[in-house]
Structures are given as structure tokens and as C-alpha cells.
Amino acid sequence: MMLQAPLSHYVLTARQSREVDRKTIEEMGIDGFTLMEIAGSSAAKAILSDRPGSSHGLYLCGKGNNAGDALVVGRYLMQHNIAATLVFLSGTGDLSPDAEKNLELLREFDSRNQLTIFESWGAFDQSGSWDFIIDGMLGTGLDSELRGDYLKGVQWANKQPAPVLSMDIPTGLHADTGESMGACIRAEQTFAFGGRKQGHYLEEGPARTGKITYCELPFPNHFKSSCNTFLLDESWVERPPAQPGRHKYASGVLYIIAGSEGLTGAAILAAQSAWAEGLGAVIIVCPRGLLSVYEHNLPSIIKKPVGDTSDDHFKPQHLSHTLEILREKEGVVLLGPGLGRQEETASFVSRFLSRNLRNTVIDADALWALARSGQWDKPDDTQWILTPHPGELSRFTDHPITNDYQRLNFVRTFSSDHHITILSKGMPGIIGTSSGTCYITNYNTRYFARAGNGDVLAGKVGAYLAFGRAPDDSCAGGLLQGKQKLDRYLETAQGLPEPRDFI
């Protein structure tokens, strides 16, 4: 089964967000004021339950609808006796119509003199104290580096002891790219209205948004159909069921074509990682000169040597025997970990890829060889999963990939153009599918940035593919399996986890 994310996990660009908003207003007749009311009231409800005992909030407001959301929050919380101090960074003379209406309402609801309003940053008396700061300065309307007093407002808020709670997106964070536009709020919590935004998960986003709380808005599902990016998490990706009691070869076979002199560790880690998932068989195909290393380290793994005892890396003359071995049993292939970059090995890889009919995970040095050859002789009906780290990915394009936004866009077009699946490693991890849909991780993948973790991941992805899971689902399973192990490790252990902790 291919991945099927719930709609609550869709991730929008600013343009998609505006488009859904506009269509809901124009075609469904649900006006912007109502959307704002739902957005602000659900954030207020969460704040009331998360922060009991609060008595005073500070509201930093711009002039657009992001400010309107903040004003709705202020009104609900004032009803619960939480005083509100409002600071308008662009004054109150040019508010968006819905924000203006909400300011009027807030004034009318203020029966106990709990409202203080400053009409500019300059007028703001900063000596007060607040239980929280609501960031309603800028949302998806941000269109450039921060201007005017917004820079001051952001820098000041980041220095306050009170937690900052952002409406929709931290002010200064670009909704599409996740870049900080001159300066950016560091929020403790962000309420994502009607959809998560790409910028929450790319570049600076994860460090700036804090905890993300998704607040649903009444957008009809068919308006979301243009969305092709989803958040990947364990709430919806299923763990593969164990397959006990089946014949060993019926419960999945993975052929691993990997390793060369000095790099056998990568092949060993990948094989151990795949084996730990309960496959029927893991078969390592190796140059005969390395057989003793694997005999010593991998007792449970079947070894199939090719070539002669002087061979310590793959060569074109190993091709026909390798293909013959692959014909023995149904299975899938993991090609690449520790293959090395000898000319002969690169040539073996290119020829192998054009003739191999097994579904294949292509990793590490096999990616290097594939990019170098520039040939795309993928046999029809063969599924390929490429697992590049950012350096390996950039070899597939002449255009530099210097940020996550470019990486996401490149992964999307490259995987759909070539009808392959890409697991782009990095922070975040991104899965690109042949349909153009992408999935983004939402956890700190930097814990995996140690040599060997890529081999463990490739082993898992290969194992899931061998179990018959779809390529995108295999990638998701591999990533999230590591995440679960990471969570358990962080609960109990100290220091940085090692690759074996993820096996």
C-alpha cells in the first residue's frame, strides 16, 4: 500500500494557504471573519487549558489578518479574566477589515478595564510583566525582510522571559522556505491555522516554531487537493506486521551488493540492520577476497562470493554471476553501502543497473556512480529508491541546492520526472514519490548524522521493500523506525546514539 497521509497532515505554501482561504470565502460563503473567529477561538481554548493561572497577556499586532487572529484570542481570554495589553506596530488606522472589526469587539467586551492599547512601538511602555506574549505581527503575508518596527518587536520579544505564542507562523519566518527574514520570533508554541506551513519544517523553522498545534478550519477537503506535501509521523504510518511462521524465503529476501576493501563495515551494518527486521533471508553478494570478513562478522547472513580470492571490490566481470545469483530467489536489492569509487566498480554499477530487474534501493557509492554516469537505463517496471544525503543529491543537478526549499522542490521534480522514489537524507528527511507527492519528517534528524547511520537506514528500507511494502512506505518505515529507537534511547541513555543503537 502506498502512503496515504490524513488531511490534517498536509503542509501548505503561503500561496496554497491563501488560495484555500479565498475559495472557502468565495465559493462556500464562509467569510473571513468567521474563519478568524474559529482560528482565534481554538488557539484561546488551548492556551486556557495549557496555561492555567495566567492573568495578563501581551499581544504584538501587525495590521493584517494575523493581528486579527491575535485579537480574537485576546477577546476569549479576557472573558476568562486575563487582561490584555495590545501593541500595534503599524498603528490602528490601516488594519485589515476583519482585524479592525475584532479590535472594536475587543473594546466592547472590555467591561472591567482590562484592556491597554499602544498605538505604536515607540509608545509601548515595556515595563509591565506578562504571562505570555502573543505574536500576531505577521503571518503568511510576510513578503520581504522585516521592515520598520517589526525588527525591533521581534528582537525585543525574543529577549523576554515570557513564552512567545505565535499565530500561524513565527513573525519573520518565511512560510515557504523556513528562512529567517532579517530576524525571526523564537516561539514556544505556534498555532497553525487551517494547515501546517512548509516553513514550519524547513531551515530555521523547526528551531523557531516550537510546538506546533494544528487548528482545523472549515476548509472543504476538495480544496486541499492541490496540496502535495505532507508531514510524516508515527500517528499515521503503520508499523509493519511481524510475519512469523512463514517459510523463510516467503517472508522476504534482500540481496545486498555492498562493501569493498576498507569499507566492509558499511555492508555489515546494512546487513545487520535488515536482518534485525525479521527477513526470511539476507544474502550478501561480495567480492570473494572479502568473504572471510563477512564469515567472521555475519553468521546469520548468507554470503555469495563473486570473482576470485584476489578481488576486493566489484568489477564488470562480476556482473553475470551477480545477476545469476539474483535469479535464484524472488527478492529485492540494496546496492551501494561501502562499494568504493574505483573506476571498475562504477562501471559495474552502471551495467548492473541497466540489466537488473529487481526492485532496488540505491545508496552511497552506487549513487555516486549513477550520478557520474548520467545514464538512466532503468528497466521498465523496476522500482528504484534512491537514498542520497545532500551532497549525493546535488550530484544529480547542475543547479546548486543551497537550502531545504530548493532541496524539497528538486526532490519533487526529480522523483516524478524519473518515476522513482527518493529518500533525501538531512534535516528534515524528505521522501519524494513518482507522483510528485513529498513527505517531510518532523523530528530532529541531526542525531543520525554519524557515519554508519545511513547504512542502517538503507538496510531498513531494503528490508521493508523486501517485505512487499511500497517504496514510499518502505522509506517512511525506515525513517520512523529510527525515530522510535531514538526516542527510546533519549529516554534512557546519555550522550549521542551510535549506529548500532538504531539497528
Ligand SMILES: NC(=O)C1=CN([C@@H]2O[C@H](COP(=O)(O)OP(=O)(O)OC[C@H]3O[C@@H](n4cnc5c(N)ncnc54)[C@H](OP(=O)(O)O)[C@@H]3O)[C@@H](O)[C@H]2O)[C@@H](O)CC1
Ligand atoms: N489563510 C488562512 O487560511 C487564514 C488566515 N488567517 C490569518 O491571516 C494571516 C494572513 O493574513 P494577511 O494576508 O492579512 O497577512 P499578514 O501576515 O497579517 O500581514 C500582512 C501585512 O504585513 C505587512 N508586511 C508584509 N511583509 C512585511 C515585512 N517584511 N515587514 C513589515 N511588514 C510587512 C504588509 O504591509 P504592507 O506592505 O501592505 O504595508 C501587510 O499589510 C495568516 O497567517 C493567518 O494568521 C486566519 O485568520 C484565517 C484563515
Ligand SMILES: Nc1ncnc2c1ncn2[C@@H]1O[C@H](COP(=O)(O)OP(=O)(O)O)[C@@H](O)[C@H]1O
Ligand atoms: N531514522 C532516521 N531518520 C531520519 N534521518 C535519518 C535516519 N537514519 C539516518 N538518517 C539520515 O541519514 C544520514 C546519515 O547517512 P549518510 O550521511 O549517508 O551517512 P553514512 O552513509 O556514512 O552512514 C543522517 O545524517 C540523517 O540525515
Ligand SMILES: [K+]
Ligand atoms: K505571527
